Amino acid sequence: MARLEQITRQRLEKLERLRGRGIEPYPHSYHRTHTCEEALKLFQRMEAGEVPTPQELRLAGRITSIRFMGKIAFFDLRDGSGKVQLFFSRERLGDGKYELLRDLDIGDIIGVAGSLFRTKTGEVTLDVADFTVLCKSLKPLPEKWHGLVDVEKRYRRRYLDLIANEETKPLFVARSRIVSAVREFLVQRGFIEVETPVLQSVAGGALARRFKTHHEALDEDLYLRIALELHLKRLVVGGFDKVFEIGRVFRNEGISTKHNPEFTMLEVYEAYADYSDMMGLVEGMVCYVARETIGSTRVKFGNDTIDLSPPWRRVTLREAVKERSGIDFEDYPDVDSLRHKMEEMGMEVDPTKDRGRLVDELISTFVEPHLIQPTFLVDYPVEMSPLAKRKRDNPGMVERFELFIGGMEVANAFTELNDPLEQRERFRKQQETQTSAARSVEDTEAEVIDEDFLLALEYGMPPTGGLGVGIDRLVMVLCGKQSIREVILFPQLKTKGD
RNA sequence: GGGCCGUUAGCUCAGUCGGUAGAGCACCUGACUUUUAAUCAGGGUGUCGCAGGUUCGAUUCCUGCACGGCCUACCA
Numbered sequence: 001m002a003r004l005e006q007i008t009r010q011r012l013e014k015l016e017r018l019r020g021r022g023i024e025p026y027p028h029s030y031h032r033t034h035t036c037e038e039a040l041k042l043f044q045r046m047e048a049g050e051v052p053t054p055q056e057l058r059l060a061g062r063i064t065s066i067r068f069m070g071k072i073a074f075f076d077l078r079d080g081s082g083k084v085q086l087f088f089s090r091e092r093l094g095d096g097k098y099e100l101l102r103d104l105d106i107g108d109i110i111g112v113a114g115s116l117f118r119t120k121t122g123e124v125t126l127d128v129a130d131f132t133v134l135c136k137s138l139k140p141l142p143e144k145w146h147g148l149v150d151v152e153k154r155y156r157r158r159y160l161d162l163i164a165n166e167e168t169k170p171l172f173v174a175r176s177r178i179v180s181a182v183r184e185f186l187v188q189r190g191f192i193e194v195e196t197p198v199l200q201s202v203a204g205g206a207l208a209r210r211f212k213t214h215h216e217a218l219d220e221d222l223y224l225r226i227a228l229e230l231h232l233k234r235l236v237v238g239g240f241d242k243v244f245e246i247g248r249v250f251r252n253e254g255i256s257t258k259h260n261p262e263f264t265m266l267e268v269y270e271a272y273a274d275y276s277d278m279m280g281l282v283e284g285m286v287c288y289v290a291r292e293t294i295g296s297t298r299v300k301f302g303n304d305t306i307d308l309s310p311p312w313r314r315v316t317l318r319e320a321v322k323e324r325s326g327i328d329f330e331d332y333p334d335v336d337s338l339r340h341k342m343e344e345m346g347m348e349v350d351p352t353k354d355r356g357r358l359v360d361e362l363i364s365t366f367v368e369p370h371l372i373q374p375t376f377l378v379d380y381p382v383e384m385s386p387l388a389k390r391k392r393d394n395p396g397m398v399e400r401f402e403l404f405i406g407g408m409e410v411a412n413a414f415t416e417l418n419d420p421l422e423q424r425e426r427f428r429k430q431q432e433t434q435t436s437a438a439r440s441v442e443d444t445e446a447e448v449i450d451e452d453f454l455l456a457l458e459y460g461m462p463p464t465g466g467l468g469v470g471i472d473r474l475v476m477v478l479c480g481k482q483s484i485r486e487v488i489l490f491p492q493l494k495t496k497g498d
Numbered sequence: 499g500g501g502c503c504g505u506u507a508g509c510u511c512a513g514u515c516g517g518u519a520g521a522g523c524a525c526c527u528g529a530c531u532u533u534u535a536a537u538c539a540g541g542g543u544g545u546c547g548c549a550g551g552u553u554c555g556a557u558u559c560c561u562g563c564a565c566g567g568c569c570u571a572c573c574a
Contacts, residue, residue, distance in 0.1 A: 003543050004508050007525060069537090070530035089531070106524080120532050143509040143523045145535055150509085152566045164509085207574050227574090253573045254499095350572095360574070384574065402574090412574075483567095496565055 004139070011138045014103040018133060021100070025136040030111035033058045037081035043116045043124045053115075059084060059126060060111040060134060062163070063104060065144065073101055074125075077112065085125040086112055092129060100131075107137030155491050174293060175475045175487055179246065181289040182266060182471070191242040191268065196231035198224055198248070202450040205229030205387070207430075209252040211261075224250035228267040229387065229466065230453045233416065236464050237456045241271040246471065257483040258408055261492050264471040269416070273465035275388075275399045278413040279376055282403060282467055283310045286374070290478055300480045301406045304372045308477075312374040312403075317363070320377055324366035329359055329381070333396075354433040356383035371404035383433075386426040388414035405477050413467040420457035424449070 018025050034042060034057050045051045061079035071090040076083055090098040104110065114128040142148040142164040154161040154168075161168045183193065201220065203210045205227030213222050228245045235243050249265045270277065290297045290308050297308040322328045327345075332338035335355045342349050342358060347365070349358065359381055367377070380400040382390060388398035399415035417423050427449045475487040485491035 002507085002545095003525080006543060007508065010525075065534070067533050067536055068530085069533060072531045072533085074533045074536085076534075085534070087532080091531080119534090121534075123532095123534075125532090140508045140524060145523065146510040148509070149511095150505090150566090152505090153509095155566090160509095205574095209573085251573075254571080256570095256573090257568080259573070356574080364573090380574095386574085409574095494565065 007140050008138050011105060011136065014105070015136045015138075017103050018100070018136070023100070023133055025133050027132065027134060030060050030132060030134050031058065032060045032111065035059070035081035036061060036077065036079050036084040039084055039116065039126070040082065040124055046116070056113055056115060056129070057126065058111060058113045060109070062109050062137075063106050064141075066104070066106055068101075071098075075104075077110070077126075085119070085123050086114075087117075087119070087125045087127050088131075089127075092127065097130070104133070105137060105140075107139070107141045108133065109135035109137070152493070155485055155493055156496075158489050171479055171481070171487065172489060174479055177293045178289055178475055178478060179264075179471065181292040182246065182285065182469075184292075185285045185288045186244050186268065189242070191244045191270075192240055194232070194235060194240065194243055194245055195247065196225075196228060196235075196245060198250075200225050202452075203227075204450045204453065206251075211250045211252050226251050227468070228265060229468070230450055232267055232269050233461060233464070233466070234453065234456045236269050236271055237459055237461045240269075241462075242269070244268040255492060257485070258473065260472065260484050260488055263484070263488075266467075266469040266471055268467045268469075269464055270466075271462040271464050274415040274463065275401055275413050275465055278465040278467040279314075279401060281465075282411050282413065282469065283312055283374075285469075286474065289474075294478055299478060301372070301477060302480075302482055304406070306373060306406060306477065308374060308405075312376055314376040314378055314401075316379045317359075317377045317381075318379065320367045321359070321362050324370060325362050327362060329362065354383060356381055356385075359384060368404060368409070369407050372407055374403065374405045376401045376403055382426075385414060386430045387417055387423075389417045389419075405473075408473050408476070409470070410473045410477065411467060411469045413465065416461070416464040416466045418457060418461040418463060420454055423457055424454055427454075 015025050036059060039057055039059055042051065042054070042057075046053055059077060059079065061077040061084075063075050064078045064083070065076035067074040073088045075086040075088070077086050088098065088101060111132040111134050112126060112128045113130045114126045116124055117127055119125050142160055147166075148154055148160050148164040154165070187193070199213070199215070199222045201222055203223035203226045205225075206229070208226045210226055211224040213224065214220070215222050226249055228247055228249065232243055232245060244267060246264065246266050248262050250262045251259075252261065253259065255261060268278075268281065270281070287297055287308055287310055290299070299306050299308065318328065318330060325345075327338075327341055329338060332341050335353075335358065338355055338358050339349050339351070339353075342362070347361075349361075353361070363377070371377075378401045379391060379394075379397045380388070380402075382388075382396055382398050385398045385400050388400045391397045391399055401413055402409050403411035403413075417426065431449065472484050472487055476482070476484060479487060481487050
C-alpha cells in the first residue's frame with residue numbers, strides 16, 4: 001500500500017508541476033483526425049502511392065510504454081483501435097516541450113499531432129510535432145509482460161483487465177457481435193424485437209428463487225423477472241405473431257462457472273409453429289451466428305472440438321436417461337417408485353422432490369455432462385413442463401426439447417400450451433408440489449398464479465412455438481470459455497470492503 | 499451448504515525446516531539521437547489477507563474468519 005501511495009504522490013507532484021506551467025491536465029476535448037488503426041492503414045496507402053502524403057495527423061490514446069534515449073524518446077500510444085509508436089525528439093519539440101515529457105507516465109492519456117514515417121526497424125511511427133495532456137493517470141498499470149493474472153482483480157476491475165490483457169477486449173467485442181448476429185437472424189425472418197417489464201408483481205415463466213424489491217410510491221413488493229415467457233406470450237395473444245426479446249433475467253440461486261445471478265436470455269415466439277419448427281430455428285440461428293462471428297462452425301471447447309454444423313443429434317429424453325443411467329423412467333410412473341429406484345442405485349435423493357425434479361436430477365447427473373456435441377433432448381414428462389403442450393400421442397409427455405452444447409443447457413423450447421383451462425390446472429398442480437417441496441423461507445409465499453396471463457390465454461393464443469436461449473452460455477461455447485464469468489463484463493462477486 | 503487449493507511490493511512470482519523478506523517489471527536519480535520486454539549505473543519502496551492461539555520470537559505452525567478459484571450441492 002505504501003508503494004502505491006508513493007507512486008500516487010509522485011504523480012500528483014507531476015500533475016502540480018504541469019499546472020504550474022499553465023497546462024490543464026484534464027482538458028475538455030481533443031479532436032483527433034484518425035484512430036491508430038486508420039493511421040496505420042493510411043500510411044500503407046501513402047506508401048503505395050494511392051493517397052498524397054498528408055501534412056499532419058492527430059491521434060489520441062493512452063501511453064502504454066515509454067523508452068527514453070537521451071535527446072529522443074519512443075512511446076507507445078494505444079486507443080480503442082490499436083497501437084501506434086510515437087517518436088519525440090528534442091530537436092523538433094524544443095527544450096521546453098521536450099522536458100514536459102518527463103512529467104508523463106505510462107497510463108496517461110495524450111493527444112499527439114505529427115506525421116508518419118518508418119523507423120530503421122520498419123515500424124510505422126508518428127513523428128510528434130506537438131502533444132497535449134488529456135488525462136493524467138494517478139495509478140500504475142499492471143505489468144506489461146504478464147498482464148493482470150489475478151482472476152478476482154480481473155473481474156472486480158475489469159477496466160484493468162481490458163487495458164492489461166490483450167485478449168479480453170476482443171472477447172467482449174465478439175460477444176457484442178454474437179448478440180448483433182442473433183438479432184440480424186431473427187429480424188431477417190420477420191421477428192419483431194420488444195421489451196417487457198423487469199419489475200413484476202408475479203415473477204413467472206420458470207421456477208427459480210426470485211429477487212424481491214419494493215416500490216415506494218405504490219407501496220408494493222415487486223420481483224425481478226426470472227423469465228421473459230409470460231409477457232411475450234401476452235404479445236402473441238395481442239397479434240405479435242413473431243416476436244423476441246433479448247433481456248436480462250435474474251435468478252436468486254447459486255453462483256457457479258455456469259450460473260450468474262443475472263444473465264441474458266433470448267426468448268422467441270412464433271405463432272402457428274411448434275417445437276419442431278423451433279428446433280430448426282435454433283439450429284439455423286446458432287449456425288448463422290457462428291459463421292458470422294467466429295467464421296467457423298467448429299470451435300474448441302476445453303479438450304473437445306464442437307461441431308456446430310447441422311443437423312444436430314436428436315434423442316428422446318427417455319432414451320438418453322436410459323442409456324446413461326440404466327433407468328427407464330416410464331417404468332416408474334410415480335414419485336415413490338422412481339425415488340426408490342434411484343436410492344437403490346446409491347443416489348442421495350431429496351425426499352421433497354417431485355417426479356419431474358427427480359428426472360431432472362437424472363439428466364444433470366448422468367446425461368448432461370456427456371452432451372458435448374450439440375444435442376437435442378426431446379420429449380419431457382409433463383410434470384417438468386407446466387407451460388408446454390402435451391404430446392399428440394402421449395399425454396404423459398410434452399412437446400419440449402432442451403439443447404445441450406459443451407455439457408451445458410443452452411436452449412429450451414416447447415410447443416406452447418394455449419388451453420387456458422389446462423394451463424390453470426397445471427399451475428395449480430405446480431403450486432401444490434411446490435409448497436410441499438418446502439422451498440426456502442422467503443419463498444414460502446410460493447408462486448402466485450399469474451391471473452393476468454391466464455386471462456390473456458382465455459382471449460385466445462394461437463398455437464405457438466417458443467424458444468429460450470442462454471446468451472451467455474452461447475457466447476461461452478462460441479468463444480471456448482469454460483466459465484460464465486469470462487464472458488460477463490462484471491460478473492457477480494461478493495462485496496469486499498477495503 | 500460441503501471439500502480441496504490460494505491470498506507475500508502497484509503487477510507477476512520466489513522464499514523463510516519459526517529469527518519480521520527477495521527477483522523481474524513498474525517507480526525514483528543519472529547516462530544515452532532509431533528504440534520497441536531498449537540498454538547501462540545507482541536506489542527496496544512491504545500491516546507477508548484479517549483475528550486469535552502456541553512460542554523467548556509467527557509472514558512461516560495451529561484455530562477461526564474474510565475474499566477468490568476449482569469441484570460438489572443447489573438451480574425448469
